[in-house]
Amino acid sequence: MINFADYLVKKIEEMDNPTVVGLDPKLEYIPDSIKDYSEQLFPEEPTKATAKAIWLFNKEIIDQVCDIVPAIKLQFAYYEMYGVDALKTMLLTARYAQRRGMIVIGDCKRNDIGSTATAYAEAIIGTTDILLGETMEMSGFDACTVNAYLGVDGVQPFIDVAKRDGKGIFCLVRTSNPSAGDFQDLELKDGRKLYEAVAEKVNEWGKDVIGEEGFSSVGAVVGATWPEQAVALRKLMPNAFILVPGYGAQGAGADEAVAGFTAEGKGAIVNSSRAIMTAWKKREDLEPEEFGVAARQEALDMKEKLNAALKNRKYV
């Protein structure tokens, strides 16, 4: 059984690109012609038309970036928002990206306790079919995001499934949003911040699933918007693989985004969703239907910026 973190390190090195493309399909990101075509296919069924439009959009982006980007991240909220047909598109997108060699992260921020957490873990990253008892992907994600507010009861079931099936998780430690500090920055009696206490637990929980490359399949989410904290968190979680949201649309640049990488420039992957999905809107030289080409060029641009920032670290 391959260790998830090793798999991720290998894919990133192969492509020399620590980027994950987020596919968070708001309808306004999709060119009209794609939506019109889908509506013609399902004139009486708007939910099916929407699911189809999202699929056509996702597939083209995957086709365009799968040879230069190691992973995609699917944000569950947008698929759930558009209904059950869109959820099927989410699962189809996950499978298709894997067939094209990409790692697929489910951004679901799930959290619950005991057997309920096990249910989520089996549903999202498990490879044992609950109904048939056979080895078979349910949702087929390689990893997912987890909210640890409920403590180890809520996380261990995910770790158990991840360990059994060679998958990974990313625990929310320091999120990228403006109000992240409402609770995460609260100072504890012992002088630590809450997010540091969470980070120490994440490092501890991950000790059992460290791969040959030195990183654990129990990773962490640390926003690019807080680079000084990312530097400190890398020290608290020397083995954690870090998923970095907040690059681009949320205001952080490449220098900030790589703050949590190790001194060797490893152990983290930076997400970009909106900038890549909507790259076509800024391109007067391209037709809207060339959104995939625009996405690819935006992804190449991001790769270049991240690698330049890694050569010349601003935050250490």
Add this chain to the structure above:
Amino acid sequence: MINFADYLVKKIEEMDNPTVVGLDPKLEYIPDSIKDYSEQLFPEEPTKATAKAIWLFNKEIIDQVCDIVPAIKLQFAYYEMYGVDALKTMLLTARYAQRRGMIVIGDCKRNDIGSTATAYAEAIIGTTDILLGETMEMSGFDACTVNAYLGVDGVQPFIDVAKRDGKGIFCLVRTSNPSAGDFQDLELKDGRKLYEAVAEKVNEWGKDVIGEEGFSSVGAVVGATWPEQAVALRKLMPNAFILVPGYGAQGAGADEAVAGFTAEGKGAIVNSSRAIMTAWKKREDLEPEEFGVAARQEALDMKEKLNAALKNRKYV
């Protein structure tokens, strides 16, 4: 627009029963004959057969308890675990329970930021169809559970939708599981525990949606397994409507479960899932097919115990 908390208070008073029945459909809770029948209907499609068995089970329980219990709570994890067909059953169950006059709470513990949190809120408790722009339930839940680790950015979108559409939310404050204290009990520099800091925020966030009965549609989850803390939390959140998990199967009795109610015995609702769903397994006098009758009697027994505990409070 009716205030959700008022609606909940009214239903509880009508039935003189502060109970919510949790429908967390593990397959082992469902009698074999129901599962066999469903498999005969869909011999080649195990996911459809499972979804059908869950539906038949849920419908019978709802039919049996809808005149004595004000609300049901659907745990998303179990439906997600059994796939897209089971998710359709979840939505069908929600609609059916509402048609039978019940309040429906989605236990999804969702959390994300900004527009993503809005997407979840619209999907789960919103009544505006995203695709058609018309007023139309998507998932149709009256309320849902929310994890607040990301701060107000992650909660405000839920509050906005709840306010607009007369819905409610329950923020995780003190969960019922053994490791809840891993983070929730951490002592802050100012002497408060983390869960108390969360409780104070919940009370503050809810000020804008307090109904005529004095309770807010921004509620809290406080486990029955921590009665002393529930007493203290009621004081910190005088207006919060409290959803109480942990009764029965997780070890707390009626005395513990009512610890967070107000002095007047109001402002909270106690969940029971497993004990009600599997009541038939303890009944040698009933056939397994009479699981609905067994559930009803268990629910009546719980009502009696809670009301007795409310008359004679152990934790105040």
